[in-house]
Amino acid sequence: MIRRIGLVGAGAIAREHAQALAGIRGARITHVVDRHPDRARALAQSIGNATWGTDPALMFADPDIDAVDICTSPDSHADLTIIAAGHGKAIHLEKPVALNMNEVDRMLAAVQSAGVSFLVGQTTRFQPVHLEMAAAIAADQIGKPRMLHASFYAGHLWPGGWRAWQLDAARCGGHLVHNGIHMIDLAVWLIGGAPERVFARGFKTFSPDLPTPDSFHVTLRFADGAMALLEWSYALRKRGDFLRRIVVVGENGSLHHTTEGEAGLHSDAANPVPPATLGAFTNQMQHWVDVLRGKVDPLVTPDQVRAAFAAALAAQESYGSGQAVTLTAPEVRT
């Protein structure tokens, strides 16, 4: 049976998801909504045979739609998720999950109560190098992971100039939340636990008037003592520049990957991310379709959603206060 998907939002991430889903059997996008009708229509037409609209409520009420992929800005995530769950739709939700922990708990309660599947789209997990790392750790290749050190650098990425929603903390939750969650979730997943202490610093690369640091680092202390140092920077000089390095040190060995020197395309005309990082959206959408078809459980579990998001909020708080933030052990939800 083909799963019929409604796409909420028609921005950059939605287009990436649509492109990835186009190549996957077993599901297809049948409806697109966006508050901008032109954008909704354009994306629906590019998919072919998809209808479009501007009201997500109508889509959620449509019995011909099995699942929804919510790709809007974070300030709308909680309401859309709760309404979709109320209509029994399976949900894929773009990160970050929400803007605050109260919203997260309401959302998790709603999807649990409705009995629908809920996958938060932590795309970084689905980058090939990280899937490989997780597999190596799961196969006990390095023993218990004790330290994770990751440096993710790029040139300035945000579209929209000074209008970018990423500059508005009220809409995105702050940079340490909406991009910090990529790395924090990765650490929660690879180390396998919940952070209990978080510290962060950041800086504004290109303008002192940026309302948020475009570059930052976060330290995490996990309940079992493991620790992580995570760096995120948009301070590389050229747009399109890309440098990533990740190390996990375990009790018996270490895993390491760097994009430096990775074979791939280097061209002024096209500057794709290196192969070990490429293809995450396809992997992510394939996983979601597998979830929809009942083959697997969502890779991102509710307790991980909660633990990573609590740490991301703490990182944002730490950046503001200059102090480390201690978290009480997140409640584990099953």
Next chain:
Amino acid sequence: MSVAPSFGVVVLSAVRHAGSYLPVLQAIPDVRVVSICEEPGAPDWAHQDAAALGHRYDISVSTNVQETLDRPDVDLVLVCSEPVRHARLAMQALAAGKHVMTDKPFATHLADASALLAASQAATGRLTMIHRLFSPPIQRARAAVDAGHVGLPRALDIEWLASDGLSGESVERADLVADPGLSGGGEIMNFLTYPISTIRYLTGAEIRSVYTEAGTFFFDPHRQSGVEDAAMLSLELDHGILATITVGRVPQAPAPGAVSANMRLIGSHGHLTLDESQPVLDAWWPKERRGLPIGGDAGQEAVRAVIQHAIDDLRVERQPLFTAADGWSTIAAIDAAYRSVTAGQPVVVQSYPEATRDHHV
């Protein structure tokens, strides 16, 4: 034709790294290691180490410290004791009017570092320390910063992870890095000097605030003593520069050699990466692959160069690159790192003028 007088060196205690410094010293023309000296009250194993190295390198061994320090043919005293004796032995050698080069760390308490700094300021001899700033990749990085190629440095990330080595490969005795009675701390005390001095060398900025997470994850000697074997640090420097450090001893560092030593520096107008394991020539055989360091092993070259440069400087009465104030600053950062571990919060690094006021001499 005049003949340059030889430059006399005493190795004062030989329990730590002396085995790798002695061949470097003996390879320098006109340098003569006149004695290996150990304090009479030192433990038997320390005397055995001195005797073994004396035998191996055909150097006389003494237990009369003052008499050895007073020898007129001694120009430089190289302190290779366990870390807790560094400051006291260095001060004793300075008091004898000699130049002093001490192994790292500079001292194991900030008060000792302050006393040593004050002693060096009052001494006729000059004080310096073993460091790795002459490692070729660090020199290339400094040249790039000096040339303005990266603009203003904004952020640095340094990883310094050593692979085990506790069974005699890189550490003579595990207690020398894990028993606080000898080492003064754990691997923060042992290793943090390297990344801290690199950050200060490349930025010209002082470290103002330190946050540290530390753990004891991997090794029994560290567990038994209750000292850390690894740590992760967040630093804030002058000018809003940020730095991060991953440091420690792990079962296997992610590098082919004994140490994974690498850095990323982001500047306003460019970035650079540094890896002491690179460049490497890959050599392949049917059942083996080996990396041959191009231009030699960076760590060995750093040790050779720091000793060579220091002696070149001291022979013409010039202060070597690494000063007593630099040594003090590394200990101020280490002191802050440990205070942060205790506090669970970022702490302010004690600043240099306060130290000169508070010194204990």
